[in-house]
Amino acid sequence: MANGLLNLVNIAVYLLNSLVVQKNNSDVKKCVSNVNYWRSQCPSSGNIAHIISKLRGTQKNYRGTTMNKLMIGGVLLLLSAAPQAMASVITNGGFTDCSYNGWSKDTDGAGDISVLDDFTITSGPNCAAELLVDAGNTEAWFANTLFQNISLNSGEQYQLNVDLTAGSEFSSADNGFIADNFVVAFGDGTGSYYGADGQLGSVFNADIDGNTSYSLNIMLDETLSAFTNLSLEFQLLIGFDEFGSDFGGSFLQVDNVSITAVGDDNIAVSAPSQALLFGLGLAGLVFANRQRSTGGDQ
Incomplete structure (x- = not known):
């Protein structure tokens, strides 16, 4: 089990014990102490709502109204945020802001020079990058390339995920x-x-003959982490024969790009979650000390 998730679960258990949650709250107890139950039952909104109901039902056993609300809210936030996967190496892989932020563009090896439609963003709500070549409104003579510089940690296994859609103005049915x-x-x-x-x-790689979609989920070899100038690149190239191209435009849409570390030991806790853990842990200690100084529940 991942160290990050273990820490979250342990803190949750401590806080719930500090709050003197009734022992018969089996749903809450299972969610913070049984990993298999957590993975199969707890992440859904319905089960979280059920846990909220259980916690509220035992509120009469808590000491202090303001502290009750703060602690219950904190524990529930902790429970809902716990199953957090390690962040992708890729920035803006989903193009959710409908921009090329985090990415670099290149036309024919000359850099980001195009002022036409070589690189566009498809319209929302689900934006994607779109490369275009061999059309009247493009500048590329050979290729357009979308890329992002990345860095992989040595000794970790990574997986590349990306959704692609390619299409052409003409197809093999055309002379x-x-x-x-x-x-x-x-x-x-x-x-x-x-x-x-x-x-x-x-x-x-693939030839573009009509419209086709691809969903890639590919494990990466650890040797890639040794590259000092590593980049992930999507290149759209114009096809030629001895007479030139067919002057029929082709596009490549790129979306949902991610490179993530895989395996249980690679689940991480983000900085905000670490701050949350610290705050909740401190609150739990303060509350426990108050109980001791006042002789327990009243």
């Missing part, structure tokens, strides 16, 4: 069709691309 294509890969700052195994190649 003269030349497929554009896209690549998902890791870069090292030299122009070389690497796959999930840390070897030269790509994580994923």
Whole structure:
């Protein structure tokens, strides 16, 4: 079990004991002491509501109205926030603010030079990045690339998750069709691309023939953490033959990008949660000391 979740559960148990929760509150007791019960039952809003009801039902056994409300609220906040996964290495992977914040754009290796529609954001409410090539309103002659520099911790296992949608104006049903294509890969700052195994190649690539969606969930080799200039890159390339391209536009939509550490030991507690734990722990100690000084419950 993750150390972060253990700490949260232990604090919750201590606080509930400090509040003298009745022993027959089996739902509350299970949620803060039994990991399997927590994972299968406690995270749902319905069960949290049931726990709230149980806690309120025992409020007469608590000492001090103001302290009751503060402690109950704190414990419930702790319970609802406990199952927290480690944050993604990627910034703004869901493009939730409908912008390219955290990302870099490149056209034909010249940097972010396009003033046309090479890079756009799809309309809300679920915004996504969209790369476009080989159309009349684009500047790229060869490729558009969306990338973000990242850093992976040595010795940790990571998983890449991303949703992609690719589409083309023409398809193999049209005469003269030349497929554009896209690549998902890791870069090292030299122009070389690497796959999930840390070897030269790509994580994923495909020709674009009509509209297709992909959902990638790929484990990454630990050797990638040794790269000092590592980046995750999405590249959309124009297809050519000896006569040029087919001048039919193709797009690549990128959304829900995340790279997260996997395994129980990689569940982390964020800084706000640590502050919450400290505050709740301090409140529990103060309350327990008050009980001792006044001889317990009244």
